[in-house]
Amino acid sequence: MSVFSVENKTILITGASSGIGAETARLLAENGATLVLSGRNKEKLNEVLQQLPTQEHQVISADLTHEEELEALVAQCPNLDGIVHSAGIVRPFPVKFIGHKQINQLFSINYSGPTVLTGRLFRTKKINAGASIVFMSSISSKFPHKGGALYSGTKAALNSFSKTIALEYASQRIRSNVISAAMVKTPLFDEAQKAISKEMMDKHGEQYPLGFGTPEDISNTMLFLLSDASRWITGTEIVMDGGLTAGQ
């Protein structure tokens, strides 16, 4: 078996109903992983499930901002060799409109969801020795944009959380990393483009030496990080931005 394989690994994917999470599900399943697909939208999760080569996977829907639903997901989850944290939203708020409500809106799903879920899975001993955990983060955690104070804050906080896992669980050879992506063409991209107009998005795209990313670009790196080929990589960040920040 290739060291780049994820055969016989059981992997939980949040945000599996759309975009990067859905594409990661396809690639990991093709490479032999057994998956737990999570998200709120059961129908879309089942659609993703049906496209997988075999059906020995499960769908467990949960709203990660609801304590009981998160607990139910943890309770139903099998023991895991990997977690892909892809659930997340983008809501731009100019600084002068930030209040507790807006902070809660973004942090509850982008930060509290993945952190509490991971903590509960550790506490209930569902994360196997040698497991790999990957969080979807963003280059905006280091290079913020107008309106992005809260979004980039959630991602910066996730980066620190991931490093802490790397330190606390190295003795069990459990690894934790983040992928810091620039714009990737997913439904989230489409929404952002509608908000700021296509012209402005095209102009932004001209700054990418390799153009905008695709979900496949990200899932390839997910596969590597979840496989044992990356066994000496932990507590770090893989920047995937098509060269956007190379000159900065």
Added chain:
Amino acid sequence: MDINTFIEKLEVEFEELEQGTLKPDTNFRNIDEWSSMYALIIIALIDTEYEVVVTGEDLSKIETVQELYDLVKLRLN
């Protein structure tokens, strides 16, 4: 809510815009200072002030201040 107070609220938030620039038939995209920030401010203002959700997609479909006002009013009811 009437369109005049709505316009006043918008103008207060668009900091670089001279008061009195916006009229009901003003096309947003023709405002000299129009930038991605303006779209973000419109969405956030309507959310915090009226608790109405306007998406980027909604904005892409409308052009004038009047159309925006009508949309907010419709969603308020």
